[in-house]
Amino acid sequence: MYPLCTVNMLTSCLLITVLLIKTTHCGNVKPQKESELPDYNVYHNMSQIQLVLLKLTNRAPGYIQMISSFVSREGRPQLLLRITNFTNNQLQPSYNTDPSRDKVKILLSYGEHAREFFPIESLIYLVGNLTGGLKTDASPMAREFSQLILSNIDLFIVAMMNPDGRVYVERTGNYCWRGTVTGVDLNRNFDWNFGKHGSSGNPKDEEFRGPRAFSEPECNILRNLTASFSFDAFVSLHSGIRQIYVPFADSLSKQTRRKPENLDSMLDVAQKMARATGKKFTYGLAYYLNDYPADGTIFDYMAGVRKIPFSFAIELWGDLKKHPICFDLFNPSNENLQTEVKQVHPIYEVLFLYLIKWKQQQAASSAGRQKDRPPSHAFRYTVLVCVSLLVLYQVLHNRRSLSFWLRRRRRVIRVHSLGSMFSNMKT
Numbered sequence: 001m002y003p004l005c006t007v008n009m010l011t012s013c014l015l016i017t018v019l020l021i022k023t024t025h026c027g028n029v030k031p032q033k034e035s036e037l038p039d040y041n042v043y044h045n046m047s048q049i050q051l052v053l054l055k056l057t058n059r060a061p062g063y064i065q066m067i068s069s070f071v072s073r074e075g076r077p078q079l080l081l082r083i084t085n086f087t088n089n090q091l092q093p094s095y096n097t098d099p100s101r102d103k104v105k106i107l108l109s110y111g112e113h114a115r116e117f118f119p120i121e122s123l124i125y126l127v128g129n130l131t132g133g134l135k136t137d138a139s140p141m142a143r144e145f146s147q148l149i150l151s152n153i154d155l156f157i158v159a160m161m162n163p164d165g166r167v168y169v170e171r172t173g174n175y176c177w178r179g180t181v182t183g184v185d186l187n188r189n190f191d192w193n194f195g196k197h198g199s200s201g202n203p204k205d206e207e208f209r210g211p212r213a214f215s216e217p218e219c220n221i222l223r224n225l226t227a228s229f230s231f232d233a234f235v236s237l238h239s240g241i242r243q244i245y246v247p248f249a250d251s252l253s254k255q256t257r258r259k260p261e262n263l264d265s266m267l268d269v270a271q272k273m274a275r276a277t278g279k280k281f282t283y284g285l286a287y288y289l290n291d292y293p294a295d296g297t298i299f300d301y302m303a304g305v306r307k308i309p310f311s312f313a314i315e316l317w318g319d320l321k322k323h324p325i326c327f328d329l330f331n332p333s334n335e336n337l338q339t340e341v342k343q344v345h346p347i348y349e350v351l352f353l354y355l356i357k358w359k360q361q362q363a364a365s366s367a368g369r370q371k372d373r374p375p376s377h378a379f380r381y382t383v384l385v386c387v388s389l390l391v392l393y394q395v396l397h398n399r400r401s402l403s404f405w406l407r408r409r410r411r412v413i414r415v416h417s418l419g420s421m422f423s424n425m426k427t
């Protein structure tokens with residue numbers, strides 16, 4: 001009982017609690033005797049994930065591109081998908097063009113942690129849903145949903161951040177493995193408060209941060225994409241519990257009570273997502289929600305460094321089982337997989353619809369500001385050309401020689417300084 005604890009007892013109580021939280025939350029990277037194993041006729045294994053995404057891509061040419069140029073340490077593709085109506089705005093079907101400035105740009109990241117199979121299954125369902133609405137026999141509602149999403153959102157998906165880790169899990173049967181094939185936790189390897197105590201310097205620890213920020217080649221894809229495009233939203237998808245985190249999670253932010261710029265709107269959409277499924281999700285600022293800090297996380301980096309207005313880490317699934325081992329700590333049983341996958345789908349729907357509305361409001365308010373802006377360059381040059389033509393007309397009309405005008409220098413200087421005044425005006 002708490003009041004009976006002496007100071008010494010209290011300290012050991014605390015220590016034991018911390019240890020318990022640590023082990024129950026994180027599991028162990030060592031293999032355990034599992035009580036439940038994935039059936040690969042239900043769950044997709046690595047090669048099936050690749051195949052099914054390729055099949056869905058081929059089902060919807062003009063709407064999905066699969067880009068295989070980003071690879072892991074061992075050279076496996078990280079399966080980047082870009083999903084949008086490419087016919088709108090003459091979008092180039094290539095990842096490095098950005099003509100779709102008015103669409104909501106969303107980046108989703110899956111498979112950072114090798115043992116978390118569930119989020120990728122929910123992604124396969126999502127892509128099946130979007131392409132399903134394009135079929136000729138789709139219901140009017142399904143068609144309308146796909147049209148709405150594809151014409152308003154430019155969706156980038158990293159389907160498999162850590163393919164080597166995933167293959168390692170499948171090959172060894174160690175369903176406790178979290179990191180890359182070299183044991184680095186990618187979600188501690190990003191350059192945001194990197195190397196502090198909310199991660200580990202021990203290569204045997206499952207929260208091993210790696211030798212330095214961005215030491216892992218797998219990080220390149222997210223760094224590269226966020227350098228090339230300005231995203232409105234980023235989401236890192238996980239499982240193990242039902243929780244929605246808003247930045248920040250790192251130890252320094254916890255200590256200084258630092259908050260992200262767009263906190264209120266993020267909490268607003270987090271609340272809507274948390275209520276979308278009929279299951280109990282908790283949500284909030286990560287350092288309030290978590291009893292442990294996490295340094296070098298991807299979603300903190302996206303909010304803090306890349307300044308993406310909406311950044312989340314979503315833990316899509318968890319179960320309060322008495323003795324979960326590893327596979328069943330992070331993933332539903334084979335029988336329940338399809339039900340659970342359908343159940344989390346509204347989270348995407350709520351997020352997408354919220355962001356479409358948000359983007360339209362942004363566009364409307366910036367159009368409002370546009371009206372009060374100083375005249376544009378084009379307008380100034382038009383004025384300049386008109387003035388010049390008028391002057392020229394005067395010259396010709398009065399049939400005065402050019403030397404006459406050159407002699408009247410004051411006039412010439414006035415025209416010249418008019419020009420420089422225009423070109424010096426800043427927008």
Ligand SMILES: *[C@@H]1O[C@H](CO)[C@@H](O)[C@H](O)[C@H]1NC(C)=O
Pocket residue numbers: 040041045046047048170
């Ligand atoms: C993946 O699963 C399928 C279907 O169960 C199986 O045929 C295939 O051999 C598996 N691939 C690997 C690499 O395990």
Ligand SMILES: *[C@@H]1O[C@H](CO)[C@@H](O)[C@H](O)[C@H]1NC(C)=O
Pocket residue numbers: 128129130131132133138141142143145345346349
């Ligand atoms: C996709 O999901 C939306 C929203 O939940 C739903 O209205 C639509 O019918 C689904 N489409 C298909 C093809 O299942």
Ligand SMILES: *[C@@H]1O[C@H](CO)[C@@H](O)[C@H](O)[C@H]1NC(C)=O
Pocket residue numbers: 085087088089134146147148150151
């Ligand atoms: C995609 O865009 C084209 C051109 O704007 C349009 O004709 C087509 O209906 C759109 N497709 C969907 C599914 O909305």
Ligand SMILES: *[C@@H]1O[C@H](CO)[C@@H](O)[C@H](O)[C@H]1NC(C)=O
Pocket residue numbers: 069070096220224227228
């Ligand atoms: C990263 O982005 C640059 C352009 O910003 C591109 O030239 C380069 O090829 C990209 N890297 C990879 C691995 O695709």
Ligand SMILES: [Zn+2]
Pocket residue numbers: 113116237238239
């Ligand atoms: Zn995770």
